[in-house]
Amino acid sequence: MVSLVRPAEVEDAAAIAAVHVATWRTTYRGLLPDDFLNSLDESGYEERWRRILVEPSSRVYVAADGPQVVGFASGGRERAGEDGFSGELYAIYVVQEAQGRGHGRRLVQAVVGGLRELGLEDMIVWVLRDNADARKFYERLGGAYVRTQPITIGSALLQEVSYGWRSLDAIV
Numbered sequence: 145m146v147s148l149v150r151p152a153e154v155e156d157a158a159a160i161a162a163v164h165v166a167t168w169r170t171t172y173r174g175l176l177p178d179d180f181l182n183s184l185d186e187s188g189y190e191e192r193w194r195r196i197l198v199e200p201s202s203r204v205y206v207a208a209d210g211p212q213v214v215g216f217a218s219g220g221r222e223r224a225g226e227d228g229f230s231g232e233l234y235a236i237y238v239v240q241e242a243q244g245r246g247h248g249r250r251l252v253q254a255v256v257g258g259l260r261e262l263g264l265e266d267m268i269v270w271v272l273r274d275n276a277d278a279r280k281f282y283e284r285l286g287g288a289y290v291r292t293q294p295i296t297i298g299s300a301l302l303q304e305v306s307y308g309w310r311s312l313d314a315i316v
């Protein structure tokens with residue numbers, strides 16, 4: 145099967161929403177409340193992605209196995225005023241069955257290209273502190289721990305940590 149990463153189109157909104165909801169449920173079961181995960185609504189996310197995909201500043205990519213979208217990533221200008229960072233990886237999700245096959249790295253590389261197009265030179269990403277697998281992935285790609293802060297998702301009060309790359313060239 146041919147695997148590739150390409151820029152997302154507005155027609156991908158439904159597939160991205162499906163990956164989004166499915167991977168939140170597999171990744172965050174046990175970390176986020178069950179009722180919150182069960183209530184995630186694909187059609188609501190599809191609308192949200194449809195809006196994001198037409199924004200000129202948005203950089204969204206999908207990973208495909210043949211015709212099937214199995215992952216996506218998005219990035220752009222850093223959103224919270226974090227000192228020393230102007231670019232951000234907003235989200236990256238690969239469905240469980242397709243993880244560990246290089247889609248994640250290819251998606252990050254695509255986002256890096258998008259950040260460069262926007263004139264950005266560094267990248268930060270936020271990840272739940274207890275999402276050990278994603279943290280290892282960012283560490284493998286050369287990310288350096290930045291800091292920890294609280295985050296509320298649904299009714300859950302959690303901690304998130306950030307990883308940073310001071311130069312996009314440092315992403316391996």
Ligand SMILES: CC(C)(COP(=O)(O)OP(=O)(O)OC[C@H]1O[C@@H](n2cnc3c(N)ncnc32)[C@H](O)[C@@H]1OP(=O)(O)O)[C@@H](O)C(=O)NCCC(=O)NCCS
Pocket residue numbers: 167171236237238239242243244245246247248249250270271272275276277278280281284285
């Ligand atoms: C995290 C995620 C995006 C990584 O994508 P992936 O396609 O599984 O990862 P890749 O196959 O591209 O791996 C790239 C490198 O990271 C390493 N890596 C990935 N996951 C790892 C893990 N859990 N532990 C150790 N190394 C890991 C791989 O071994 C590979 O290194 P290598 O080239 O030396 O073999 C994906 O697993 C995912 O979507 N997870 C669930 C959702 C999630 O947590 N998203 C992040 C939210 S902030």
